[in-house]
Amino acid sequence: MITSLSIKQVEKISKALGDPYRLKIMKIVSNSESCVQCCDVSAEFNLAQSTMSHHIKQLIDADLLIADKDGRNLKFVVNKEVCTAYADYINSLVL
Amino acid sequence: MITSLSIKQVEKISKALGDPYRLKIMKIVSNSESCVQCCDVSAEFNLAQSTMSHHIKQLIDADLLIADKDGRNLKFVVNKEVCTAYADYINSLVL
DNA sequence: TTTAAATATCTAAATATTTCGATGTTTTTG
DNA sequence: CAAAAACATCGAAATATTTAGATATTTAAA
Numbered sequence: 001m002i003t004s005l006s007i008k009q010v011e012k013i014s015k016a017l018g019d020p021y022r023l024k025i026m027k028i029v030s031n032s033e034s035c036v037q038c039c040d041v042s043a044e045f046n047l048a049q050s051t052m053s054h055h056i057k058q059l060i061d062a063d064l065l066i067a068d069k070d071g072r073n074l075k076f077v078v079n080k081e082v083c084t085a086y087a088d089y090i091n092s093l094v095l
Numbered sequence: 096m097i098t099s100l101s102i103k104q105v106e107k108i109s110k111a112l113g114d115p116y117r118l119k120i121m122k123i124v125s126n127s128e129s130c131v132q133c134c135d136v137s138a139e140f141n142l143a144q145s146t147m148s149h150h151i152k153q154l155i156d157a158d159l160l161i162a163d164k165d166g167r168n169l170k171f172v173v174n175k176e177v178c179t180a181y182a183d184y185i186n187s188l189v190l
Numbered sequence: 191t192t193t194a195a196a197t198a199t200c201t202a203a204a205t206a207t208t209t210c211g212a213t214g215t216t217t218t219t220g
Numbered sequence: 221c222a223a224a225a226a227c228a229t230c231g232a233a234a235t236a237t238t239t240a241g242a243t244a245t246t247t248a249a250a
Binding site (some may be wrong): 007008015016019030084086088090092093 | 122185190
Binding site (some may be wrong): 129132133134144145147148149151152164166167168169 | 195196197198199200
């Protein structure tokens with residue numbers, strides 16, 4: 001199934017990726033075999049818990065991460081479909 | 096030649112693309128056959144000239160556009176190499 | 191050579207984002 | 221059931237971005 005993004009979605013995704021912490025979160029989640037949790041990611045940063053929560057929320061809101069509540073944990077994986085669709089959009093700028 | 100972007104460059108590019116006007120500028124430049132000038136782009140927007148100048152500067156600074164002074168005009172084209180490298184980075188998040 | 195056109199730069203206001211601490215909610219554990 | 225763990229939300233300060241108007245610069249045209 002091919003996802004096509006609206007311009008608003010492209011903007012939101014770009015904005016979500018325009019931050020060093022959020023880029024690093026994406027890389028951590030991408031590099032991990034299984035699901036990642038907030039507390040796993042938080043351990044890698046020197047940021048307040050509320051700040052981490054905020055960053056992760058932005059990635060989820062932009063559909064870059066797919067999250068799933070598991071008890072008191074929040075587990076997430078990269079949304080491959082959306083990442084691919086975003087890359088496709090960028091590539092479409094190069095004709 | 097394959098360009099590989101630093102994480103700082105990826106951040107800067109994402110930030111540059113995280114704005115509706117700048118996304119539209121990229122699309123206009125991408126869709127045009129030949130070089131585009133500031134005044135061509137400006138005509139499509141309802142923004143002050145200084146504001147347009149600022150947006151275009153950000154795209155150039157992020158290396159998304161290649162600019163070339165031509166008399167009193169500034170002509171530019173999409174930087175295909177950087178766009179492709181950016182799309183590759185995004186795709187690398189999907190393993 | 192004065193004038194106009196295209197763009198850049200500066201300043202400042204308005205708005206948005208980032209960050210933290212405090213506190214709230216939900217779920218697990220003792 | 222009380223305490224702790226994981227995360228969310230709120231409020232506020234610090235910082236960054238967006239925008240416009242005024243002005244400067246550079247080049248082309250009259």
